[in-house]
Amino acid sequence: MIDPVERQLFIEGVFLKYGYDFRHYSKASFDRRLGNILDREKCENLLQLLQLLLQDRTAFRRILSQMTIGTTEFFRDPLFFKALREKIFPVLATYPSLQMWVAGCSTGEELYSLAILLKESGLFEKTTIFATDINPASLQKARDGIFDNRAVQSFTRQYLQSGGKNPPSDYYTSNYGSAIFDSSLCDNVVFSEHNLATDAPFAEFHLIICRNVLIYFDQNLQNRVFHLFQESLIERGFLGIGSKENLRFSQSYQHFSVLDEKQHCYQKKPTFELGGESLFENSKRRPS
Numbered sequence: 001m002i003d004p005v006e007r008q009l010f011i012e013g014v015f016l017k018y019g020y021d022f023r024h025y026s027k028a029s030f031d032r033r034l035g036n037i038l039d040r041e042k043c044e045n046l047l048q049l050l051q052l053l054l055q056d057r058t059a060f061r062r063i064l065s066q067m068t069i070g071t072t073e074f075f076r077d078p079l080f081f082k083a084l085r086e087k088i089f090p091v092l093a094t095y096p097s098l099q100m101w102v103a104g105c106s107t108g109e110e111l112y113s114l115a116i117l118l119k120e121s122g123l124f125e126k127t128t129i130f131a132t133d134i135n136p137a138s139l140q141k142a143r144d145g146i147f148d149n150r151a152v153q154s155f156t157r158q159y160l161q162s163g164g165k166n167p168p169s170d171y172y173t174s175n176y177g178s179a180i181f182d183s184s185l186c187d188n189v190v191f192s193e194h195n196l197a198t199d200a201p202f203a204e205f206h207l208i209i210c211r212n213v214l215i216y217f218d219q220n221l222q223n224r225v226f227h228l229f230q231e232s233l234i235e236r237g238f239l240g241i242g243s244k245e246n247l248r249f250s251q252s253y254q255h256f257s258v259l260d261e262k263q264h265c266y267q268k269k270p271t272f273e274l275g276g277e278s279l280f281e282n283s284k285r286r287p288s
Contacts, residue, residue, distance in 0.1 A: 002031040002034055002035060002046065003045070003046070006045055006046040006047055007027075007030075007031070007034070007046060009046070009047065009050065010034070010046040010047070010049065010050045011023050013050045013053070013054060014050070014053065014060075017053070017054055017060075018053075018060060019195075019198070020064065020067075020134065020195065021195065021197040021198045022067065022197075023197075024197060024217060024218045024220050024221035024224075025216055025217060025218065025221070026215075026216050026217060026218055027218075029216050030067075030216075033066060033067055034046065034049075034067075036066065037049065037063055037066050037067070040066070041063070049063075061136070061137070064134075064135055064137075065135055065137050065138070068133075068134055068135045068138070071106070071212070072106040072107060072109045072110055072212070073109050073151065073154050073155075073158075074109045074110075074112065074113050074151060074152075074154060074155035074158060074159065075113045075154075075155065075158035075159050075161070075162045076109070076110065076113075076158070076211065076212070077211075077242075077243050077263070078158040078159070078161035078162035079161070079162070079262070079263055080211070080240060080243070080263045080264070080265070081113060081114075081117060081162035081163075082161075082162045082163045083259075083260045083263040083265050084114075084117060084240065084265075085117055085120075085121060085162065085163050086163070087259060087260060087265065088207065088238050088240075088259070088265065089117070089118075089121045089123060091236075091238075092123060092206055092207065092238075093121070093122070093123060095126075095206060096126065097126045097127075097128075098123060098126055098127040098128070098206045098207070099127070099128050099130070099203055099204065099205050099206055100114070100127060100128070100129045100130070100205055100206060100207040100208070100209070101129075101130045101132070101203070101205045101207070101208045101209070101210075101232065102114060102129060102130070102131045102132070102209050102210075103132055103194070103196060103208060103209070103210035103213070103229075104132070104133055104134075104196065104210050104211075104213035105131040105132060105133050105138075105139070105142055106133055106135075106138050106142070107138050107141040107142050107147075108131065108138075108141065108142025108143075108145065109147070109151065109155075110209065110211060111129065111131045111142060111189065112145065112171075112181055112185055113159075113162075114129065114209065115129065115185040115186070115188075115189070116159070116164075116171055116185065117162075119185070120164070120165050120166065124188065125188075127188055128188050128189075128190065129188055129189045129190070130189075130190050130192065130202075130203065130205075131189050131190070131191050131192070132191075132192050132193065132194035133193065133194070134193065134194070134195050134196070136193055139191050139192075139193065142191065143186065143191055145180060145181040145182075145183060145185070145186065146178050146179070146180050146181075147172075147178065147179050147181070148177070148178060148179070149174060149177050149178060149179055151179065152168075152172065152174075152179040155168060155172075155179075156168040170182075171185070196210075196213070196217075196221075196224075196225050196228065197217075197221060197224070197225075200228075201228055201231045201232040202232075203232065204232065204233070204234050204237075205232050205233055205234065205237055206233075206234055206237050206238065207237065207238045207239075207240070208229050208232060208233060208237070208238070208239050208240070209239075209240045210225070210229065210239075210240075210241055210242075211240065211241055211242040211243075211245075212242035212243075212244070212245070213242070214226075214241060214242065214245045215242065215244050215245055219249075222250060223250050223251045223252070226247060226250040226251070226252040227251065227252050229252070230252045230255050230256075230268065233268045234268070235268060235269075235270040235271065236267060236268060236269075236270055237267070237268045238259065238265065238266065238267050238268075239256065239265070239266045239267075239268070240263075240264065240265050240266075241264045241266075242264065243263075243264060245264060246264070247264070247266055254269075255268060255269055256268055256269060257269055257273075
């Protein structure tokens with residue numbers, strides 16, 4: 001059992017020392033992770049663990065990977081990617097250039113899935129993808145593009161279920177129990193550390209994907225992140241979230257229309273649909 005006072009002191013200490021904010025993570029799931037870390041590090045309590053982290057930055061980097069969620073897979077929920085292919089990409093094809101954000105990209109499986117879809121849809125060359133995560137070790141694994149062969153088993157099945165057009169093996173080479181993905185899939189990718197709990201918007205995106213990250217946040221942090229996405233999307237831009245996540249109960253819901261309720265795909269409403277004044281209407285006004 002995690003002592004709530006020790007948890008609070010631990011979280012505040014990590015935030016003050018390293019700037020990582022876990023204050024609004026779901027307490028139940030975060031406590032489970034902390035309990036596992038205490039066992040691995042052979043620490044009696046969180047105060048002893050905090051002392052270790054404050055004195056040893058290398059230890060913090062190691063333990064950060066255990067404090068953040070890294071569960072992901074290729075073409076996870078393949079019908080979501082089919083919805084991207086069939087409902088969202090035809091609209092995005094009308095833009096001369098595209099910017100997309102994979103937020104909380106973890107070790108990169110969903111990033112590579114998106115890049116493959118973009119290649120097959122003829123959109124890859126005009127797209128810049130920003131892949132961000134709080135964990136630098138996860139980002140490095142995503143950059144490397146080397147995955148266990150067991151991950152490729154689900155890749156093959158779910159790629160085909162998503163409407164994949166080519167032999168799955170076109171995108172990777174098997175070598176000594178690992179799958180090395182085609183490095184060209186990252187040609188238009190910008191990798192960067194980004195903390196959804198504290199960092200600001202940094203671009204205007206046509207599509208944001210953040211799947212199975214928000215379930216680990218409390219309601220206040222979910223509201224903050226949804227607002228961050230709302231501010232980061234162009235008008236009529238698209239948002240895709242995880243199967244267990246829901247925009248409906250957030251403060252930003254009124255700013256989106258539901259594109260595909262089952263696959264949790266949304267589109268940001270233009271200004272005039274929100275009762276505001278569009279830039280076009282504003283430009284027609286004359287000073288009195």
